[in-house]
Amino acid sequence: MGRVKQILCGIRDGMAYAFSWLVICTVAVSLIGGKNAVPVSFLIKLFALCLWAVISFMVCFKTQRIQKKGFIFSLTLFYILFIPVEVLMFFAMHIFSGTGNPVGWIVFGVIVALSYLLSLLIDHFVMKRDAEVYTRKILDYTSKKT
């Protein structure tokens, strides 16, 4: 029960943070684009997208069972859960001026793929090397005590 409460608190905090920032960004973009109003339907869709993102994030990164499988597993699961929904919502919200802006979609795809690739590289090279150092250190520590 304690863990469920913790996840619900995380969802509440995440929503407050993500949704308020996205609303601020939406208002800023609208004003820059010369529009003086943001449709309620857009805000509802934005809210739904935020909610799904935060739920996915909490499930993938904050639940013990998934955390134990490592960061790359969490990230992969997060991408599987979130990216398809994000794409659909972007379509529905006409983020890239409707559905026919290939440049926008390519930039979006490249950002997603690059961030995943970068995480893989950091995990494979930096974290793997650090893991060897940490393991050697803890084994030294325990062997010195005995």
Next chain:
Amino acid sequence: MKAEIIQDPAEEIVRVEIHCSDVTREVSKLKCYIENYRTGLIGTENGTKLMVGLSEILYIESVDKKTFIYTDNSVLNTDKRLYELEELLDKSDFFRCSKSVIININKVVKLKPEITRNILATLTNGEVVVISRRYATELKKLIGV
């Protein structure tokens, strides 16, 4: 410091006496260590009270205000809260690795730091325990990273 063992069949319990010219901080610390020295913890498994050796414990976890002691082949329930156990146990052997878990450092066979700054600790039985980033700094200091 000189240590001596005197075997006496008349003694019913193990008694430790410290002889010193002055009660220094080290002497008080030694007394405290001896007083708190434990060879095991008491827990219940299926209603039976059992004593589990400290060297057998893999980790201790608190779930929904209940505390469980995990060993290779059993899970025992204890009345003590996690913070009480943390105070009782030797800090060089047992490490608080998150709000709800204490691990036996001697049972860790592998450590893997994560991008999230958490550390994954693999225990001798293959189980993985998450060391949260809040406690990871302390662990790094302890093992000298």
